[in-house]
Amino acid sequence: MQKRKQLLTASLAAGLVACLVWSGQNPVQARSPSQTEGHKPEEEKIALGRMLFFDVSLSKNRTQSCATCHDPGRAFTDGRSNAGKGMVSLGDDGISYGNRNTPTAMYAKFSPDFHFNQKTGQYVGGQFLDGRAKDLAEQSGQPPLNLVEMNMPSVGSIIERLKQNEHYHKTFRALYGDAVWNSDETAYEAMMQSLAAFERTGQFAPFNSKYDKYLRGEYELTVLEDLGRTLFFSNQNVNCSVCHKLHAEDAPKETFTNYEYHNIGVPRNEDVVALNQLAREFADHGLLENPQVDDPAQKGKFKVPTLRNIAVTGPYMHNGVFKDLRTVVLFYDKYNNPKSQINPETGQPWGEAEVPETVNLADLRANALTDRKVDALVAFMELLTDEEYEHLLEKKPAADK
Structure with missing residues (x-):
């Protein structure tokens, strides 16, 4: 075994x-x-x-x-x-x-x-x-x-x-x-x-989410969704679009990834380590494990995923360490907000980066988020759910109008 x-x-x-x-x-x-x-x-x-x-x-x-x-x-x-x-x-x-x-x-x-x-x-x-x-x-x-x-x-x-x-x-x-x-x-x-x-x-690739319908004039954003959209595309607030945008803002058929590889400091998933009976010091080296790559600077980097259907495809990160999409937003916020230093899923401080030496701190810089802005970003990402998967979204109170 x-x-x-x-x-x-x-x-x-x-x-x-x-x-x-x-x-x-x-x-x-x-x-x-x-x-x-x-x-x-x-x-x-x-x-x-x-x-x-x-x-x-x-x-x-x-x-x-x-x-x-x-x-x-x-x-x-x-x-x-x-x-x-x-x-x-x-x-x-x-x-x-x-x-x-x-x-x-x-x-x-x-x-x-x-x-x-x-x-x-x-x-x-x-x-x-x-x-x-x-x-x-x-x-x-x-x-x-x-x-x-x-x-x-x-x-x-x-x-x-x-x-x-x-x-x-x-x-x-x-x-x-x-x-x-x-x-x-x-x-x-x-x-x-x-x-x-x-x-x-x-x-x-149906491109039939509410966001796609909004771009075609077939859906009106709620106040919260529109705030999330504004935040997402604004480099002066958060840096989401640095990695999760390939085309111009609100361009049709955006896949919400630039297909690059980055290390954002995701912690080791101790449950997966235990499940697989891996060594306590195990670390997934990501891109460096690609046989075509022989550069230590690529250690711990993973491909930027599409945000299409992200709200219904958890758990999140390369090792499934986070269960909820809101947790993911708070994880990013921890780099810039002293009030976001506790993982809400564990009640403990965020774990250390699995591969700390190559974390892309430059692109992780952003303004601290309020609870409302966190909710807004989640609401925007829920907009990216294709029509056939909208029933998988958790039933929540209607968003602000």
């Missing part, structure tokens, strides 16, 4: 190198299915990707699909009530957990390919909290081979599962050509491209 738990310290990064290399070949170097004879319309690829997304046969014990941890009924996050208390996800073997909170798959298609921006000096984009997958296709190939997720032993074992399904056997040939089954690598690339095609559909 202890040996298995030690695998979790690498979690979703270092332990997955094998899923990127098949017989010495990088999957992104394999022939693209889009170049294969017999390629059919994108709609058919999407239909195949949708079927794969919900298929539990991609896990060793046939207990998990992609949708298990990315439930479309919960904004594509893990809503299961398991021993991980929602902080981290339970694996296919029924005993293993990751040490990172499962991020939403919604709006992920807008993240650029992982790269280093020479102009800003920042790593940008990619998939996963440490950006170790270049894009959606590469991301989709990792969970099936992750020991603490779907736990399949090899690419070959997954291809054998796919071949057992006559529909897959025919559809892969129809979409990607007769040669698609000639090698495990080509078939797996086709599977990844199909999953990515599904994740690029409008189901993952």
Whole structure:
């Protein structure tokens, strides 16, 4: 058991190198299915990707699909009530957990390919909290081979599962050509491209929240929501928009992330450390655990998440350490407000930063918040909930008019 738990310290990064290399070949170097004879319309690829997304046969014990941890009924996050208390996800073997909170798959298609921006000096984009997958296709190939997720032993074992399904056997040939089954690598690339095609559909990015309706003149903000919007976009009050804005203020289809990586001083989640029987001094090094990154200055940095559907996708932070969205706002406020030094969820002072040496104190500077301003920021973020998930918002008294 202890040996298995030690695998979790690498979690979703270092332990997955094998899923990127098949017989010495990088999957992104394999022939693209889009170049294969017999390629059919994108709609058919999407239909195949949708079927794969919900298929539990991609896990060793046939207990998990992609949708298990990315439930479309919960904004594509893990809503299961398991021993991980929602902080981290339970694996296919029924005993293993990751040490990172499962991020939403919604709006992920807008993240650029992982790269280093020479102009800003920042790593940008990619998939996963440490950006170790270049894009959606590469991301989709990792969970099936992750020991603490779907736990399949090899690419070959997954291809054998796919071949057992006559529909897959025919559809892969129809979409990607007769040669698609000639090698495990080509078939797996086709599977990844199909999953990515599904994740690029409008189901993952509907842009139909009240905020989107406000921008179209179809919804009138309450006084509290409007205050929150003003605060959010104002650099003279809080610095939310420094990291959580890519376009101009109130631009349509804003995803509320700049896709960069930052360390905001999130404390270690002691519950996750205990759950996974990790060493007391365990620290998640974030971006530095990305095999493509070899720079100590990146230690403890994590990808800035989208704020789309943030009010219904808790718990929060890379390790699920905070349960409530209001707690997250108060955590930011602690850097600037002597009155915000107690974590309301524990009744104790905020924990020390998991990786203190790289905390981005410059961007955390802001004016201290009043209770009303905290409420306003939460109200604004609730506005970013897509229409199909509004029923997941906690029932609260009507906001100020």
